[in-house]
Amino acid sequence: MSIEIVGLISTAHGSEIHAPTGPVVDPQYVEQFAQAHEKSDFDRVLIGYSSATPDGIQVAAYAAAHTDRLNFLIAHRPGFVFPTVAARMFATLDQFSRGRVAVHVISGASDAEQQRDGDYLSKADRYGRSREFMQIIKQAWTATEPFGYDGKFYKFEDFLAQIKPFQQPRIPVYFGGSSDEAFAVGAAESDVFAFFGQPLEQMAAEFDKVRAASAAINAPVPGFSVSFRPILGDTDELAWKRAHDILGATQERVAAGAGGGGIGRRSAGEPSVGSKRQLEAAAASERHDRALWTPLAAATGAAGNSTALVGTAETVAEALLDYVDIGATTLLMRGYDPYDDAVDYGRELIPLIREGVAKRERAAAAS
Numbered sequence: 001m002s003i004e005i006v007g008l009i010s011t012a013h014g015s016e017i018h019a020p021t022g023p024v025v026d027p028q029y030v031e032q033f034a035q036a037h038e039k040s041d042f043d044r045v046l047i048g049y050s051s052a053t054p055d056g057i058q059v060a061a062y063a064a065a066h067t068d069r070l071n072f073l074i075a076h077r078p079g080f081v082f083p084t085v086a087a088r089m090f091a092t093l094d095q096f097s098r099g100r101v102a103v104h105v106i107s108g109a110s111d112a113e114q115q116r117d118g119d120y121l122s123k124a125d126r127y128g129r130s131r132e133f134m135q136i137i138k139q140a141w142t143a144t145e146p147f148g149y150d151g152k153f154y155k156f157e158d159f160l161a162q163i164k165p166f167q168q169p170r171i172p173v174y175f176g177g178s179s180d181e182a183f184a185v186g187a188a189e190s191d192v193f194a195f196f197g198q199p200l201e202q203m204a205a206e207f208d209k210v211r212a213a214s215a216a217i218n219a220p221v222p223g224f225s226v227s228f229r230p231i232l233g234d235t236d237e238l239a240w241k242r243a244h245d246i247l248g249a250t251q252e253r254v255a256a257g258a259g260g261g262g263i264g265r266r267s268a269g270e271p272s273v274g275s276k277r278q279l280e281a282a283a284a285s286e287r288h289d290r291a292l293w294t295p296l297a298a299a300t301g302a303a304g305n306s307t308a309l310v311g312t313a314e315t316v317a318e319a320l321l322d323y324v325d326i327g328a329t330t331l332l333m334r335g336y337d338p339y340d341d342a343v344d345y346g347r348e349l350i351p352l353i354r355e356g357v358a359k360r361e362r363a364a365a366a367s
Contacts (some may be wrong), residue, residue: 040346044071087140187213225330227305
């Protein structure tokens with residue numbers, strides 16, 4: 001029962017409650033932010049993707065050069081870089097970083113956001129393209145003989161990359177979504193399937209859908225990643241006070257026209273199925289299970305992962321371990337005070353999570 005703990009880094013300070021200041025790319029901030037995650041015992045950090053933000057591969061390369069052990073999960077949207085080229089880009093960085101790269105394939109939920117970079121495919125076709133993209137990059141990383149591909153979205157012949165990943169047999173591939181199309185694609189092609197945080201019963205049902213999709217094609221079941229926004233306090237009362245302060249500040253910024261997700265510009269139009277799941281949980285109740293709190297998702301339109309876990313480090317650790325108990329293998333956590341929260345998670349929260357997982361492993365071995 002191993003667990004992977006993932007954070008998130010950006011190239012400048014900013015969040016739902018903090019207006020960005022300074023340059024869009026602040027090298028010193030990137031260096032310090034990445035090092036803070038490494039010192040806090042995160043396994044890897046996600047580098048997000050939007051049509052407005054800096055290139056994630058270059059951000060990862062810079063951060064990798066200023067850390068020793070931290071791994072990087074680089075979000076990537078198929079359709080803008082041909083998969084054979086992308087495979088070589090990621091393999092090259094994996095060599096330079098000595099095996100610290102993973103790829104998070106994002107099909108793109110918003111038509112408006114995709115069109116900013118010139119992509120006018122339908123959502124269904126974007127999922128089909130993602131499937132072909134993942135098939136190709138995985139084969140590119142492992143092939144020992146030239147190969148070709150003749151799909152709906154990609155076609156080439158006689159390809160063989162000289163550059164292979166440092167990791168063997170290949171770089172891990174993550175994938176996300178909550179629609180039936182996403183379940184079919186991710187169950188077939190991904191190593192880890194990523195979800196936004198939802199109430200436990202709802203989350204367990206989503207995991208089961210992916211398991212069923214894998215079983216239908218006799219494929220290995222991927223791992224499961226769940227994303228949350230922990231809000232900690234020395235007591236539960238102080239944590240809840242901080243949570244309501246964050247909600248008030250978020251509502252003020254959203255009312256003033258600021259982006260709700262804290263990464264790039266928000267897109268008008270239909271929310272993703274994953275965002276809808278968070279909004280459905282928010283409509284049902286403000287609080288769920290041990291510590292799940294949904295008003296922040298409602299306030300931002302669930303732009304990105306926006307469900308919070310509120311309480312002391314002990315309370316939030318137990319809440320996260322509840323998700324481990326239903327099958328989560330990766331926990332993605334980012335705060336509303338991004339740098340300070342990463343430090344606090346390392347000091348207070350992550351040791352409790354790892355201790356809880358170790359306790360479960362010992363109990364399983366004993367039984």
